[in-house]
Amino acid sequence: MLKKIFLPSILLVLAYGFWISPDFKEIAAGVAIFLFGMISLEEGFKAFSGGTLENILQKSTDRLHKSISFGFVATAIMQSSSLVSVLTISFLGAGLIGLTQGVGIILGANIGTTTGAWLMAGFGLKVKISAYAMPMLVFGVILIFQKSKSLKGIGYVLTGLGFLFLGIHYMKEGFEAFKASIDLASLAVDGLKGLFIFIGIGILATVVMQSSHATIVLILAALSVGQITYENALALTIGANIGTTITAVIGSLSSNIDGKRLAGAHFIFNVTTAAIAVLIMDQIMYAVDVISTSIGIAEDNHTLKLAVFDSLFKIMGVVLFIPFIGKLVSFLENTLRSDSSKGDKDIDHALYLNDSVLEIPATAMAALTRETRHLYDNAFEIIAHGLNLHRANIVSTMDLEEVIKVSYSQNAVDIDDFYNRRIKSLYGEIIDFASRAQSEMTPEDIESLYQLKLANRDIVEAVKDTKHLQKNLVKYSTSTNEHIKEQYNTIRIGLAELLRNIDIIGTSDEEDEIILLLSKAKVHTERYDILANGTLDNLIRNGLISNEMGTSLMNDSAYAYDISKKLIAMAESIFIDVDNKMILSDEDVDSILEKKDDQ
Amino acid sequence: MSIAKFIDSVKESLGLDEFKKKGKKKSIKTLLKKLEDRREKIQKALGKKLDKKEKKALSEELDIIALHIKEGEKRLDRFNNR
Structure with a gap:
C-alpha cells in the first residue's frame, strides 16, 4: 500500500515544487x-x-x-x-x-x-x-x-x-x-x-x-x-x-x-x-x-x-x-537463515543460483559452473553407488582392484529415487537460470553457456545410463561364471578410474596434469568397444559365457562407453580453460591405440 | 582523423587487444613448458628398470604428451601469425 502511494506522492510534490519555483x-x-x-x-x-x-x-x-x-x-x-x-x-x-x-x-x-x-x-x-x-x-x-x-x-x-x-x-x-x-x-x-x-x-x-x-x-x-x-x-x-x-x-x-x-x-x-x-x-x-x-x-x-x-x-x-x-558475521548467519520452506527437504536445490548473480554475466557464468559441479557431485554419488562402490574408496589412493571388492550394498540402490531427489530439480533450476542469464550475455558468453548446458545434459544422461547398466552389473559382478564376472568388474574398474581421475582433475591446478588425465581417459574409454577388440567374440566362441550374457555384456559395454564419453565431455567443459583445450581428438586416440596394438 | 582511426588509436594506446592476446599466449607457453618438463621426466623414468605394466603406462603417457605438445605448438604458431 505504502509502496503504491510513495511514487505518485513524490511526483506530485516535485511537480508542485517545479510550478512554484x-x-x-x-x-x-x-x-x-x-x-x-x-x-x-x-x-x-x-x-x-x-x-x-x-x-x-x-x-x-x-x-x-x-x-x-x-x-x-x-x-x-x-x-x-x-x-x-x-x-x-x-x-x-x-x-x-x-x-x-x-x-x-x-x-x-x-x-x-x-x-x-x-x-x-x-x-x-x-x-x-x-x-x-x-x-x-x-x-x-x-x-x-x-x-x-x-x-x-x-x-x-x-x-x-x-x-x-x-x-x-x-x-x-x-x-x-x-x-x-x-x-x-x-x-x-x-x-x-x-x-x-x-x-x-x-x-x-x-x-x-x-x-x-x-x-x-x-x-x-x-x-x-x-x-x-x-x-x-x-x-x-x-x-x-x-x-x-x-x-x-x-x-x-x-x-x-x-x-x-x-x-x-x-x-x-x-x-x-x-x-x-x-x-x-x-x-x-x-x-x-x-x-x-x-x-x-x-x-x-x-x-x-x-x-x-x-x-x-x-x-x-x-x-x-x-x-x-567475526561476531557480526555469526550473528547474521544465525539470524538470517536461508528459506527452508522450499518444498521437500530431501530434494536437492541449487546452491549458487540466485537473482543477485544474474546482474553480471561473469558471475552468472561462475555460479553456473559451480552449480554444474554441484550437479556432478550428486551424479558422482549416484554413479558410484550404481556401480556398487563406496565414494570414499574411489577418491582414495586404494588400488582399484581392491576398491571393487568392497560393495556398497547387498542390493541394487534405487537410482530412480536418487535421480528424483538429487538431480531432477537441480538440473531444472540450472537450465532455467541459464536461460534467464542468457539475455544479458554477449555471443561469446552465450557460446560458453551453451557448453555448460551440454555439460549438464551429459551429467544427467550419464546418470540415466548408469541406471540401465546397474541392472546386470549387480547381477553379474557377483556371478559364479568367472568370465562374465571379470568383464563386469573390468567395467567397474574402468568407471571407478574415470571417477577418480575426474576428482583429481576437479581439485588440481596443474593444467598439464588435467589434460593428460582427460586424454588418458579418452584412450581408456575405447576399451569398452568389446566388439571391435574381439573380446565378445572370443568369449562366445569358446562357450565361456551364454548368449544371454553376451547380449547383456554388449549392451552394458555400450552404456559404460557412453557414460565415459559424457563424463569426459563434461569434465572438458567445466574443468579446462577454453584457451588450453588440447584434449586428444578421435584421430589422435586411434593413432595411440594402433601404436599399442603394434607393440 | 576518422572515428574508426580514433577508436583504433584508443584501443592501441590502452593495449586492449594486445593485453588479451598476450595473456592467452602466455598461458599456452606455460602449459607447453610444463608438458615438456613432464616428457623429460617420463623419458628419464623409461630409462630405468620397470615392470611391463608400468612401462606400458608410461609409454602411453609419452605418446599423449607428444601429441599435446604438437597441438600446443600449432596454437602458438597461430597466435604469432595473427
Whole structure:
C-alpha cells in the first residue's frame, strides 16, 4: 500500500515544487542528471567486470584488511558504493567470496564514498566543472555506439562522469539562484532537536534519491552557498549514511540470503556508527576542527570541513567494527537463515543460483559452473553407488582392484529415487537460470553457456545410463561364471578410474596434469568397444559365457562407453580453460591405440 | 582523423587487444613448458628398470604428451601469425 502511494506522492510534490519555483526545478534537474550519470558510470564499469575486476576481487579479498582496501579503492575509482555492493552480493551469491570478505568490502566501500565528498568539496565547487562535462559527453556517446565491449564501457564511464559534472553544476547554480529568493539557512534549527530533524531529512533525501553520494553532493552544494548551516550539514550527512542502508535493505528484500545478510551488516554498521556519532557529536566536531587546522583548512571552509567530518565519522566506524566482524558475521548467519520452506527437504536445490548473480554475466557464468559441479557431485554419488562402490574408496589412493571388492550394498540402490531427489530439480533450476542469464550475455558468453548446458545434459544422461547398466552389473559382478564376472568388474574398474581421475582433475591446478588425465581417459574409454577388440567374440566362441550374457555384456559395454564419453565431455567443459583445450581428438586416440596394438 | 582511426588509436594506446592476446599466449607457453618438463621426466623414468605394466603406462603417457605438445605448438604458431 505504502509502496503504491510513495511514487505518485513524490511526483506530485516535485511537480508542485517545479510550478512554484524554477530554481527548485534546476536543483532537482541537477540531482536527476547526477543520478543518471551514476547509472551510466555503473553501466560502464560493468562492461569491465568480465575479467579484470573479478580477478582483482578474488585476489584482494583473502584477508580482512585486503577486503577493506579493495572496497575503498573500488568505490573511490568508480564513485559508486552501490555498484561495489552489487558486485559483492554477486560474488557472494556465486560463492566466490565469503560473508566476512563481503562485510570487509562494504566497510571499505563506506570509507571509499568519502572520496566523493573530498572531490566535490575540494574541486567540484571551486572549478567550473561543467566545462569538462560537454567534451566528456560527446566522446562518451560516440564510444557508446561502438561494437567493442571495452570501448562501450569507456563510453559509459565518460558519459557518466560528464553527467555527474553537469548535475553538480546545475545543483550549484540552482542553489545560488534559490538563495536570492529564499534563505533556507533561516530555517536552521539548533541543538539536539535540529540534529534529529536534519538526520531525518538526510535519511528521507537518500531514500528518495537512492544514493547517499547524491545527497552528500547536494548537501555540499547547499552548504557552499550558505543555504544550510555547517551543523545542519553534519546532521544531514549522518542521515545520508543511515538512508543509504535503508535503500540497501529495501533492495535486498528481493535478493538471496547473502544479499540480505550483507544489507544487514551494512545497516547495523551504519546505524551503530551514526548513533555513536550523535552521542559524541561535540567531540567529533572538535576533532574535525583540530584535523582541519592541522592540514591547513580555513576555519570558515565548511565544505572541506564537512569532507573531514564525513571521513572521520566513517573511518571511526570501521575501526570500531573491525574487532567485531567475526561476531557480526555469526550473528547474521544465525539470524538470517536461508528459506527452508522450499518444498521437500530431501530434494536437492541449487546452491549458487540466485537473482543477485544474474546482474553480471561473469558471475552468472561462475555460479553456473559451480552449480554444474554441484550437479556432478550428486551424479558422482549416484554413479558410484550404481556401480556398487563406496565414494570414499574411489577418491582414495586404494588400488582399484581392491576398491571393487568392497560393495556398497547387498542390493541394487534405487537410482530412480536418487535421480528424483538429487538431480531432477537441480538440473531444472540450472537450465532455467541459464536461460534467464542468457539475455544479458554477449555471443561469446552465450557460446560458453551453451557448453555448460551440454555439460549438464551429459551429467544427467550419464546418470540415466548408469541406471540401465546397474541392472546386470549387480547381477553379474557377483556371478559364479568367472568370465562374465571379470568383464563386469573390468567395467567397474574402468568407471571407478574415470571417477577418480575426474576428482583429481576437479581439485588440481596443474593444467598439464588435467589434460593428460582427460586424454588418458579418452584412450581408456575405447576399451569398452568389446566388439571391435574381439573380446565378445572370443568369449562366445569358446562357450565361456551364454548368449544371454553376451547380449547383456554388449549392451552394458555400450552404456559404460557412453557414460565415459559424457563424463569426459563434461569434465572438458567445466574443468579446462577454453584457451588450453588440447584434449586428444578421435584421430589422435586411434593413432595411440594402433601404436599399442603394434607393440 | 576518422572515428574508426580514433577508436583504433584508443584501443592501441590502452593495449586492449594486445593485453588479451598476450595473456592467452602466455598461458599456452606455460602449459607447453610444463608438458615438456613432464616428457623429460617420463623419458628419464623409461630409462630405468620397470615392470611391463608400468612401462606400458608410461609409454602411453609419452605418446599423449607428444601429441599435446604438437597441438600446443600449432596454437602458438597461430597466435604469432595473427
